[in-house]
Amino acid sequence: MRTLLKARLANDVHSTVLMADNLKDLSAHLGAYGRSVLWIFDTNTAKLFKQLPHSHLVLESGESSKNFVSLERIIAAALEEGLSRDGRIIAFGGGMVCDVAGFAASVYMRGCKLTLVPTSLLAMVDASLGGKTAIDYQGMKNMVGTFYPADEILISVDVLRTLTEREFLSGLGEVIKHALLSPDERMYRHLVVHKRAILNRESEALSTLIELSLEVKKHYIEQDPTESKQIRQMLNLGHTFGHALESTLHFGHFSHGAAVAWGTCRALEAGALLGVTDKRWAEGAIELFGSFGYEIDYKIGRGDWIAYREHLLKDKKRIEGKLHFVLLEGQGKGVLKVLDLALVQQLVISRPL
Ligand SMILES: NC(=O)c1ccc[n+]([C@@H]2O[C@H](COP(=O)([O-])OP(=O)(O)OC[C@H]3O[C@@H](n4cnc5c(N)ncnc54)[C@H](O)[C@@H]3O)[C@@H](O)[C@H]2O)c1
Structure with missing residues (x-):
């Protein structure tokens, strides 16, 4: 032990x-x-x-x-x-x-x-x-x-x-999210170098990955144990986009972690479009999710937009009536930003209305 x-x-x-x-x-x-x-x-x-x-x-x-x-x-x-x-x-x-x-x-x-x-x-x-x-x-x-x-x-x-593979990949979605939120690149590198071993659930690669992931969580929660300082909130990266997707699809198609992976990709795209996130870094991070098999390019149908928007507006993370999203400036640098619904629509549906 x-x-x-x-x-x-x-x-x-x-x-x-x-x-x-x-x-x-x-x-x-x-x-x-x-x-x-x-x-x-x-x-x-x-x-x-x-x-x-x-x-x-x-x-x-x-x-x-x-x-x-x-x-x-x-x-x-x-x-x-x-x-x-x-x-x-x-x-x-x-x-x-x-x-x-x-x-x-x-x-x-x-x-x-x-x-x-x-x-x-x-x-x-x-x-x-x-x-x-x-x-x-x-x-x-x-x-x-x-x-x-x-x-x-x-x-x-x-x-x-x-x-099950679905539950394993669900957890891995949160793990990859932690790698982007980490103050250093060790976890990101570990994911790239040991991808096969991780997907094959080899003990050594997994133990190191879990340890690195817990260090990232510790980094945020120790500074803000009761989520009152907008620090712990950074761990919600990908969740606002992702929760609305899970709800729109009635919790069927995507597991929670796969929806978070998808949502993190949308947050990276939003950041790149707004000039918040370095474009090349965002592309690399999206590719990392893709290399683990997540449906990074999934789009909801036009007909589902109303439902998606409703679920977004019910999100607990609303502050003073506005929807705040966690974006990343780069490795480990989260920021809270208000996004226009028009931009969200452009990112999540196949052909914007
Ligand atoms: N407290 C927190 O900070 C926090 C953070 C994230 C998620 N959550 C909560 O965690 C829950 C999701 O967690 P989860 O994905 O582990 O869900 P879960 O506990 O429902 O487990 C998912 C499935 O895997 C099965 N399972 C678990 N371990 C297994 C094993 N070793 N072998 C075979 N089957 C196994 C379970 O029986 C279940 O069918 C949600 O309720 C969520 O709200 C809490």
Whole structure:
């Protein structure tokens, strides 16, 4: 077990990220906590264990489990197990499990101990570090939640072998976004040089990539743990364009990370058109996404523009009624800019009206 990093987050909590050599190493570490624990799985991640730990709860996999019913089930199971405030909730799963179990840990007896074991690439590089917990409510994502950083995050790249290609590429979309936001070019270079090994999920290339990606996230969240200074917001690169695409296509065609990859390409194009982003650098970054197989040139049909615009206007990132987009001046230099809807239309639909 190797310490990857420590990040100082909201409420002055330090999250320590540890990398395990394999699942056995990880289980041995968690086994040492004894009986005062409650494990939370989903129906897919529970399959990764031949024998499930003594106290556990399995949630149905999928975003629809990120709700009050799951929250209540976790709290009821914790009570039944006699978990005290010193007890520990161990979330073993993707972002869904991490978010809902983290939320439960933050409110159970006003806060018990929390270990996150992210099992999807997206959860390893994004959902586990940063302290945001949430459930969805009335169709709105992450509507109810808290800032409650896990004191411990355990990663084993071994578990990524069973992840579907769609989910793996979803996480990778966020990873490539982090490479552009990184203050230096190490991560960008690693992606270019080790592309094959990464796509083949080779342990060494993936471990380094995850470590570099978490360093980027740490860089932004430590400066702005509760997203109040427009620093952490830079991590939303590609999300405003991407969320509206996911919603317009009813969350079918694009995974979340693939939509973020597409949205980041639109932000790079917008920056280049406005003279904010260096044109050659933007072209190189778009090409990088393309080389990993993302649909960088996808356009929505003219008929979908109204729906796309509606979804954009509902975006939570509106400030004083105006839509702000994260653009990049160059490597690691994010800026917030208001974009005209006419420019957005030109970038996202096949033949502007
Ligand atoms: N808290 C945060 O800062 C933060 C950041 C980003 C995303 N999120 C949240 O994370 C969620 C998305 O995360 P996600 O993409 O991991 O979704 P997810 O948890 O739904 O996992 C995606 C799918 O992969 C399966 N899975 C996970 N690990 C597996 C493994 N090792 N082998 C086989 N299957 C596995 C899951 O069962 C699920 O079917 C969203 O709810 C999003 O809001 C939170």
